[in-house]
Amino acid sequence: MMELRGLSKSYDGRSAIADLSLRVEDDEYLTLLGPSGSGKTTLLRLVAGLDLPEHGRISLNGQDITALPTYRRGLGFVQQNYALFPHMSVADNIAFGLRNRVESPVSDEQEVERRVAAMMDLVGLQGLGNRMVGQISGGQKQRVSLARTLITEPKVCLLDEPLGALDANLRERMTVELRNIRQSLGVTFFHVTGNESEALAMGDRMIVLDEGRAIQVAPPDEIFDRPATVRVAKFVNSYNILEGGVTDGVFVCGDLRLPVPDGGADTRYIAVRYDTPSFEAEGTDGAAGQAGLTATFLTSEFMGSRVVYFFRSEAGTVFEVERHLSRSDPETFTGGDRKRLGWPVSETLFFDGNGDRLVVTHARGAA
Amino acid sequence: MSLSETAGAKMADGGTEAPKQAFWVRNGHFLLLAPGVVWMILFLVIPLIMMVYVSFWTQTTFAIKSDLTTKSWVTFFASETYFGALLRTLRIWLTVLFFTLLIGYPTALFIGQFVRNKTVQTILLVACVIPFWTSFLIRVLAWRPMLGKEGAINIVLQKIGIISEPIEVLLFTELSVIIGMVQIYVVFMVGPIAFMLARIDESLIEAARDLGASAWTIFRKIIFPLSLPGVVVGAIFVSVMVLGEFATAAALSGRKVNLLGNIIVTQVGSLKWAFAAVVGVILTVVMAIVITTLLRVVNLRREL
Structure with a gap:
């Protein structure tokens, strides 16, 4: 188990990590979602020992490793650009740590060969051992980089945007494989990414990092369903966010009026998930417990299993609606069509002026 | 289409x-x-062919005839003076190569790896070239008041009492030729090596460190192999220039140390074209062998 307590680090007076505390369990897949500039690279460098924090402690299984050099931390770091040694073959790259580490290097060449072969099998590089790293594809480089780190048996393996440089097809395959590799070794993966779908899909648990702070730590489904702050809702990229204020018990946003439940008096933001609204004819008045807005259809995007419709709402913002084709047939609109988009109030999220989610009670059975 | x-x-x-x-x-x-x-x-192929051809011409004291003979070749290899000059050239070349590498590599390592600011890197490399702002002749001759019997080094050493008699081997010996050449040519070693070292991605070194390698292992297994193309290019520069050298040897040895280059100069001066051509062919062959060997060390095409 790795624990970060009160970590802070700033560069040139600008805070990159601010009072960050976090607990990383054994044998878990932890993803960290952070937009660029959120401090995720800094955090990784602190954990990996490539930089020293100004405040705070890092401990691994009870041992303080804050000031230990990288190689004595028992951590592995898979770099974003793979950082493969260009003058060595695939097998030599993978064997580098075993042969050359300061602590208990493996000098028995047969042992090295056996372990390299086993690792190459695990990550799917069979038969490529003699290739130079310039002769293999991006996906294979990714595997070499991973194998090179995993062969040293780290307790926690840090992955810096491991899928960032791969094309979409390969990315999806590696997603599954990374999880399988992790499970078969029982090692903890700490996967840092700026891609929300990657973070949601891969993690057993997920951290959302914003401006150097962990603003939510929870299983991905919880982060997706109940983002703790309006920023998290933005990062998961699945919510329409309306900004306004409550006057006389009604949320006002431009020309738009929306009902607010009990406890929502401080509402500043309302978040409506892309897949909650349903299409209703213009002029339909919402039943009790329903909210909605009238919007002008702009365009739609066919995504294979789903269709995304873009509308311009009364508030002037773009409003997205997503329809999964397994649940309903696509509807065709022409540009300029006016539609009423309705949704149950109980399916929306309310955030106050600080961006924190409000706990609201919905009047049940009012309808 | x-x-x-x-x-x-x-x-x-x-x-x-x-x-x-x-x-x-x-x-x-x-x-x-x-x-x-x-x-x-x-200007290259025809002159080369001519040089080989002329080396077989018949040389008399005052004239040269195009009758073919191997006399000049026999003279070269039979003469202690001339064959000795070949060996001396090779010895001085290897010594200078060794010292330029010994002095140049650490300098390049500092500039290429420990100076991370590109501007400072450029400034330091330019600083290495500052001696070239004066003429070659001045740079060579400036060693005379430095190394001479009553030169700066001897005076200082005598003043602080380390020696009582001036050291005479400093000037007009093979040593002074080597000192002069190392000083002049070391920058050609620093440049290419620093360039290769600066190109090494910082993340490679971080990765090696993260995998548990010590600083010395990282240098041996990562940094040095990746800088090898720079070493080879630098060595080729230095070799080509040192093997064909004559001015430094003439100026700093008091004409006591004769390299192949000096022999060519004197032979051409006394119109012994055939013999000069022999030395020229030998020098060309030596350089070709040296460069080919150096290029075998690394596959430059792959590395650059």
């Missing part, structure tokens, strides 16, 4: 004009080579 496809289509038409036109479309770009090829043939 590419050029060659156009050409192919015309050929298929079977017109009488078509094949001729197609030939120029396909091969016209070789014309770009013409000026270079003409130049190299006139």
Whole structure:
């Protein structure tokens, strides 16, 4: 188990990590979602020992490793650009740590060969051992980089945007494989990414990092369903966010009026998930417990299993609606069509002026 | 449609004009080579052939005839003076190469790896070239008041009482030639090595460190192998210049140390063209062997 307590680090007076505390369990897949500039690279460098924090402690299984050099931390770091040694073959790259580490290097060449072969099998590089790293594809480089780190048996393996440089097809395959590799070794993966779908899909648990702070730590489904702050809702990229204020018990946003439940008096933001609204004819008045807005259809995007419709709402913002084709047939609109988009109030999220989610009670059975 | 496809289509038409036109479309770009090829043939290939040819001419005291003979070649290899000059040239070349590498590599390592600011890197490399702002002759001759019997080094050492008699071997010996050459040519070693070292991605070193390698292992297994192309390029620069040297040797040895270059100068001076050509051929062969060997050390095509 790795624990970060009160970590802070700033560069040139600008805070990159601010009072960050976090607990990383054994044998878990932890993803960290952070937009660029959120401090995720800094955090990784602190954990990996490539930089020293100004405040705070890092401990691994009870041992303080804050000031230990990288190689004595028992951590592995898979770099974003793979950082493969260009003058060595695939097998030599993978064997580098075993042969050359300061602590208990493996000098028995047969042992090295056996372990390299086993690792190459695990990550799917069979038969490529003699290739130079310039002769293999991006996906294979990714595997070499991973194998090179995993062969040293780290307790926690840090992955810096491991899928960032791969094309979409390969990315999806590696997603599954990374999880399988992790499970078969029982090692903890700490996967840092700026891609929300990657973070949601891969993690057993997920951290959302914003401006150097962990603003939510929870299983991905919880982060997706109940983002703790309006920023998290933005990062998961699945919510329409309306900004306004409550006057006389009604949320006002431009020309738009929306009902607010009990406890929502401080509402500043309302978040409506892309897949909650349903299409209703213009002029339909919402039943009790329903909210909605009238919007002008702009365009739609066919995504294979789903269709995304873009509308311009009364508030002037773009409003997205997503329809999964397994649940309903696509509807065709022409540009300029006016539609009423309705949704149950109980399916929306309310955030106050600080961006924190409000706990609201919905009047049940009012309808 | 590419050029060659156009050409192919015309050929298929079977017109009488078509094949001729197609030939120029396909091969016209070789014309770009013409000026270079003409130049190299006139001023490199023909002179080289002439040099080999002239080396077999018959040399008499006052004239040279085109009757073929191996007399000049026999003289070279039979003479203690001339064959000795070949060995001396090789010895001085190896010594200078060793010292330029010994002094140049750490300097390049500092500039390329420990100075992370590109501007500072450039400034430091330019600083290495500052001696070149004066003429070659001044740089060489400046060593005389430095190394001489009553030169700066001897005076200082005598003043602080380390020696009582001036050290005489400092000037007009092989040592002074080596000191002078190392100082002049070391920068040609620093430049290419620093360039290669600066290109090494910082993340490689971080990765190696993260995998548990010590600083010395990282240098041995990562940094040095990756800088090797720079070492080879630097060594080629230094070798080519040192092997053909004559001015430093003439100025700093008081004409006591004769290199192949000095022999060519004297022989040409006394109009012994055939003999000068022999030395020229030998020098060319030596350089060719040296460069080929150095290029074998690394596959430059792959590394650069």
